[in-house]
Amino acid sequence: MREGAVGVGEVEWARARELDASDPLAAARDQFGETPGDSVYLDGNSLGMLPRRSVARLRQVVEEEWGRGLVGSWDRWIDLPFQVGDRLGQALLGADAGEVVMADSTSVNLYKLAAAAVGARPGRTVVVTDRRNFPTDRYLLEGLVRGRPLELRLVEFDEVEGPTAERVRAAVDGDTALLSLSHVDYRSGAIADMAGISAVAHAAGALTLWDLSHSVGAVPIQLDRSGADLAAGCTYKYVNAGPGAPAFLYVRRSLQAEISQPIWGWFGKRQMFAMDEGYRPRDGVGSFLSGTPAVLGLALVEEGVLLLEELGIERIRAKSIALTSYLVELCDRHLAGLGFELASPRAADRRGSQVCLRHARAQAICRELGERWGVVADFRAPDRLRLGCAAPTTSFADLALAVERIAQVSDLGEGPSSPSPAGGAAGATERG
Ligand SMILES: Cc1ncc(COP(=O)(O)O)c(C=O)c1O
Incomplete structure (x- = not known):
């Protein structure tokens, strides 16, 4: 006991x-x-x-696919970003096949998506976010507006209840290119009304970008039904894919042809092995890829998603x-x-x-x-x-x-504490 x-x-x-x-x-x-x-x-x-199942999967990928299959295993690895993205998107995000791809980290994906969004709204000069949004979300937007004719508008929301459609209505206008928010607040855990807030942003002509890091795998999400344009999130929290596991990104299908991200790498290129001059992006969400995917991490994301699907x-x-x-x-x-x-x-x-x-x-x-x-x-x-x-x-x-x-x-107040009744544990963390 x-x-x-x-x-x-x-x-x-x-x-x-x-x-x-x-x-x-x-x-x-x-x-x-x-x-x-x-x-x-x-x-x-x-x-x-x-x-537990991830241990066996990792062993299989390392020993069989990498150890024995060597470079020949790229034949099956090359599609993993799409296969795992589709699986995660359909099981956990309410997305359709072809709207989610696995890539990079959440920070990098948010940057790519935000840059693509402002590029798709020429003439609009304002990016709106929550003053208390997760630090990486704010920093990358600061970096994005710097040196461009753009301004970052930081909105004060209630620190417990989080963003509301009413407050967003007062913060967006005809100059707003992008509204970027977290679906679930990293501190208070407040869930934002994605559909209501997206509708307000759209009425002002702005695009929406959602950070799903604290909701994916814990809160059912219906991206396709809630009017979200763009989204990204991590897989090392509730998806249980392990430290540094690849992140995902979502681009609403009807937006994919009119949007372009800034980090042009060979994995985002049409016919990547042609190795030719000039960059022409792939069609669809694959245009948001840049470089070589993290195969070991993708296998762990797949196991994490399969487990959540079963539960x-x-x-x-x-x-x-x-x-x-x-x-x-x-x-x-x-x-x-x-x-x-x-x-x-x-x-x-x-x-x-x-x-x-x-x-x-x-x-x-x-x-x-x-x-x-x-x-x-x-x-x-x-x-x-x-x-x-x-x-x-x-x-x-x-x-x-x-x-x-x-x-x-x-x-016990500030004084000395009793020795651990549980025999000690890993230290408490200060991560996201
Ligand atoms: C809301 C949110 N966004 C982003 C991140 C981190 O992103 P990255 O994986 O790029 O470090 C975290 C990390 O905990 C987070 O809580």
Whole structure:
């Protein structure tokens, strides 16, 4: 039994056990590796856990396809960016075949897509984004407008509730070329109304670019039905494809012929092996490729998507809502009196798969939790403790234990803490 001596109480533990017993996804945890020292891992929204099946797949790609097949394996690898993109797009993004391709990192893809969007709106001079958008999204837009006759307009949205169509309406106008937002806020976890906001941007004649890093694999997405023009996101969080796994990008089909990205490499070229002079891009979303795809990572993305397909994104979302709702209840009952304040939307349907808490000592608490109490969460400046609830790998008992330990650590104040009851864990992270 993992529960601590002082803590949330027997009634709470009984409830956690009851919720776990009736969880249709409880067995999914067995499809993933262990956590160090039996720690509670609440950081799947930063780096997803390792699916057991991925180990066998990686071994097969390395030993068979690379080791024995050598360069001849490019015959099957060359189409992987499209095959895996289609699979991920159809299973998790509500996209059609030919609208998603795997390439590069999220940062690079966002840059390519943003540059393509402003190129497709000549004469328009404004790019709009959220002042609190994930740093890489803001930085790459700063870099894009620099040296061009463009201006970056940073909009102030509510830091818990995130972007709304009303606020966007006031921020876009006839000069706006592009609106770039995150679907799920990396800190608060707020879900933006993609359809409503895209409609407002379109009414002003602007294109929309969505960062799906914190929603893909956790929140069902319907790109084709929500009016999104462009999107990108990573696969190392809820898709569980591993550190540095390739990202994806989406270009709405009806936009593909009128849009062009700036990094012209041979993989984006029509008849790439002609090796001839002059660049003519491929048709379709493949024109957004630049260089050699990361084959090992693509194999892991495919395994991650297959696993999520088997579990079912609707069931994942249902469990995620149950987990975050239970966690909010636990926080209200056991942490509110200890200086914690909820910094995620209260309405479950407005929340992604994480719960964010504000606390004056959030950074120290997060470090203590990770280093000595066997709870891996993450800290977000200036004062947020972020608790990720990846549905396939998180149990209700994990949440009860985490809250119990958060209460114990914060109750200890600044003084020395007890040795780890869980025997220590990997340190808490400060990644996205
Ligand atoms: C919303 C968001 N966008 C982008 C990134 C990072 O992009 P990249 O994979 O290019 O580092 C992260 C990383 O956590 C993120 O949370």
